[in-house]
Amino acid sequence: MSATARSRRTRTLTRIGALTAVAALAVGCTSNTPAEESNGGGDDGGTTAVSANDDPGETVTIGFSGPEADHGWLAAINSAAREEADKYEDIEFDIAEGTNDPSAQIAHIESFISKGVDAIVLLPTDGAALTEAATEAMQAGIPVVNVDREFSNEFAARVTILGDNYGMGVSAGTYACQLVEENDLGDAVIAEIAGIDSLPLTQDRSQGFEDALSECGQDVDRRVAAEFTVESGEAAASNLLQAANEIDIIWNHDDDQGVGVKAAFENADRDEFFFIGGAGSANAMRWIEAGEMEATVLYPPTQAADGVRLARLLAQDKGLSDLVQVEVPRRIVLNAPVVTADNVEQYMPLGFES
Template identity: 25%
Template sequence: MKRKKSLLTLWIVFSLAVFAAGCGGQQTTAPAASGEGQAETAGQTESAAGDGRITIGAALPDFDDKWLSYLQDGMKEYQATLPDVEVIYVDAMNDASKQLSQIENFISQQVDAIVIVPVDTVSVQNMVEKANQAQIPIVVVNRIYEGVEQATAYVGSESIKAGLMQMEEVAKLLNGKGNIAIMNGQMGHEAQIKRTEGNKQVIAQHPEMKVVLEGTGEWDRAKGMALMENWLQSGQQIDAVVSNNDEMAIGAIMALEAAGKLDDVVVAGVDATPDALEYVKAGKLQVTVFQDASGQGRGGLETAIKAAKGEAVEKFVWIPYELVTQENVDEYIQKWQ
């Protein structure tokens, strides 16, 4: 009987031990399972919320364009002050279809906002529409066009004012009379259209001034030089060369200087680039109009960041033009130093 009781006691003790071990195992595994679940949830939450960084896609038309390189520098200098902002720069190489593909890539990457300097002012409308459909803010910089209000914002200068300021100064230098040769930038660009329009509005106000030659140098120094060489060979009397930008104006100066005719012709440009300012200081380029490339780049990026954060932004952010002549050129040289 005692033997049976002893066996019964051992069996009860064994059973209790197994039960306790089982309960202990459940208690040790439950928190572990809970911990894994919490870690996974935390990871999902962090991924959804992001790490606090803002990513901006910057679509530029041509990295080799001198003036646009200053605009990009303005963006980069401002970006350097913002540790939580990443900017992805892409070069369309003046190819509108390539720029469209780049915008589509930005959208698929789900960037927080896009800054675009359009290759042209027609294809950009489709790009803006795609960004809007994806609910990604898109800021157009420098090249304005009809319908730009569909973008989140526009940052730039009013091109027609550059043409007006430029030609008004040329008219003063010519005493309101003379033959004008106009060098156009790339045809169809908003700046080409509006700067030339401003030129012609001023010319129309002076009966003794007229346009005798007009052609495109496509914003390029070498092409501006070649165009000027052709004009010189035509034998047409030219009193002023009025260029849509400084690079073509410098090309014209080089051709005129080689022909020994620079002293007889007023040359005017737009942008007030560092190279152009040296020509102004030397008395070879009589007029240029300062277009704040760095200011436009900074303004475009700053506006895009605000939009990415959900802050209200101005629909139009205007960066004013400023007339530059030999009298005030030193002030503008200092701006680039």
């Protein structure tokens, strides 16, 4: 990193209060005092909140079907789900082999229904393709927790847990605006390295970035797209650098492809810009600690782990004691905080290996 970039970085590593909230919703969090007995004036026989939801309860079987671990974030999804289940002695975890084949996942769900599991947690390869099978599970009385990729019918899931792709773009753009203001960059040259352009998640991230930049009178001057892989990241970043002699800020959507992006920066001997990443890999967090990267925007790899916690509560007929409405929510969207040198230690445990 050049002396100029290091000087910029020192002056600008301030916390964005609204964007550095805890990334993963603490769905298992409960009060330390016993819940009061119902006085009969409210819920008539429905689910009631309990204290100490993490205390052992009735043993339940949770079926889990996730993706093939061909990407660092996806591997983290699977491992986090398994690790969360292992924390509870009252969970019997039936985990299917990861796959990118919708037909295989349909077979997983059919198997779970046949076994009579108590709940299913599913990150679908294709939400639309898995909707019918998930609906069949719901109709069989098995609550389904849908993770990350939505079904095409809301009746296919009891709970949907999502990362915030649009929010990622907003977080990255808001942080870029802060950099522009604090460093008096004026009409800054801002570049974007997107993921696969045909995917709605990429479109949402780009739209959020554009919308946030417009709030401070900035826009995206250069944009290229990669494919969420190291090789494509390096190729896209190389093309970007060849097309632009001077760049002030670069946002890369995905920290896995960011390995290739960073290699392209090093090959071109370019470091005049602030480098912002996306997703929250362990590599990115180590680069932030080393002063080689400005920030990354988290896309929580805890979604399936949160799904396991919620599935356990649903199967045990428990609610969330930290909510006035004690039922488990139908929809949860996790935050997309900005991770900087100021707070990287807080988020390092969530970093996944690329």
